[in-house]
Amino acid sequence: MILSKSCEYAIRATVYIAVKSGxxxxxxxxxxxxxxxxxxxxxxxxxxxxxxxxILSSAKGPTGGxxxxxxxxxxxxxxxxxxxxxxxxxxxxxxxxRCSETQPCPMHEQVKPIREMLLNEFSKKPVTELVSGFGxxxxxxx
Amino acid sequence: MILSKSCEYAIRATVYIAVKSGxxxxxxxxxxxxxxxxxxxxxxxxxxxxxxxxILSSAKGPTGGxxxxxxxxxxxxxxxxxxxxxxxxxxxxxxxxRCSETQPCPMHEQVKPIREMLLNEFSKKPVTELVSGFGxxxxxxx
DNA sequence: ATAATAAAAGATACGTTTGTCTTTTATTAT
DNA sequence: ATAATAAAAGACAAACGTATCTTTTATTAT
Numbered sequence: 001m002i003l004s005k006s007c008e009y010a011i012r013a014t015v016y017i018a019v020k021s022g023x024x025x026x027x028x029x030x031x032x033x034x035x036x037x038x039x040x041x042x043x044x045x046x047x048x049x050x051x052x053x054x055i056l057s058s059a060k061g062p063t064g065g066x067x068x069x070x071x072x073x074x075x076x077x078x079x080x081x082x083x084x085x086x087x088x089x090x091x092x093x094x095x096x097x098r099c100s101e102t103q104p105c106p107m108h109e110q111v112k113p114i115r116e117m118l119l120n121e122f123s124k125k126p127v128t129e130l131v132s133g134f135g136x137x138x139x140x141x142x
Numbered sequence: 143m144i145l146s147k148s149c150e151y152a153i154r155a156t157v158y159i160a161v162k163s164g165x166x167x168x169x170x171x172x173x174x175x176x177x178x179x180x181x182x183x184x185x186x187x188x189x190x191x192x193x194x195x196x197i198l199s200s201a202k203g204p205t206g207g208x209x210x211x212x213x214x215x216x217x218x219x220x221x222x223x224x225x226x227x228x229x230x231x232x233x234x235x236x237x238x239x240r241c242s243e244t245q246p247c248p249m250h251e252q253v254k255p256i257r258e259m260l261l262n263e264f265s266k267k268p269v270t271e272l273v274s275g276f277g278x279x280x281x282x283x284x
Numbered sequence: 285a286t287a288a289t290a291a292a293a294g295a296t297a298c299g300t301t302t303g304t305c306t307t308t309t310a311t312t313a314t
Numbered sequence: 315a316t317a318a319t320a321a322a323a324g325a326c327a328a329a330c331g332t333a334t335c336t337t338t339t340a341t342t343a344t
Contacts, residue, residue, distance in 0.1 A: 146301075148301075182304090183305070184303050184304080187302095201311075202310045203310060203311025203313095204312045205311085
């Protein structure tokens, strides 16, 4: 698995919340979990983390819920880094501590371009783009 | 992390065993664990699995140990599949059950070429190639 | 002020991966 | 045959990721 389960939920939840935010609506945990097919309480924890890391915003109380700050340009890489950290893009594929550009492991050069593509793809992909696909192309999140 | 810890150990151990097999030597668990810097007993388990999956061979008793069948052309993908399965190359990056070629998730097209490169890189890379690098280029496994 | 709502926070539990230790089985050399 | 060696196998434990449930805190509407 490329991303952790938590990170998968985080992306799906964020996309769903972004869709709603586009209509100026806030969303509660229950609705998010229902929409993306994730365990409710666990999803709450993840969203909590995303709020702490400034990926999402939230409001307590009635009419409250999770939402995306208007005009906050958000990329997938931000979510991945917030939940899984940067290991996917930096840690040696063979788990070697000393592996580096100058002291490469036997797989270093082979993995490098792949890693760069991954990083690039996540970096240049705004959440909004996934959102527009969601409405138009019949994408689903569950 | 792209590969599990177990899989990292598996690859490093196999490369080390391949180096030794090139000199017609068998290697014991203790030496392997020492050479690649992995927990000994855990490494034993992993090697056991690799033997069961016909990646490696082993012999019990004195002069015994792990070795690579002579002329057995082995690719990294074989080790990855034996330990981590095929999920890295097939499972939806967003964890969506229904995601497929005809019903793609919002990230499907972006991830596809990356996945193919990964698969290709692991598939075309014979363990022997890592081995030659090991002796010549000062590669290390620990 | 009060009640209702909804996120935040904390405690607990489950499952998998990772890691350790001990016993058993097979093989070799003496 | 016996002792030594080394993998195989099994039992167990720690750590982490995943998941559930309960209590607390903040906010809103009445």
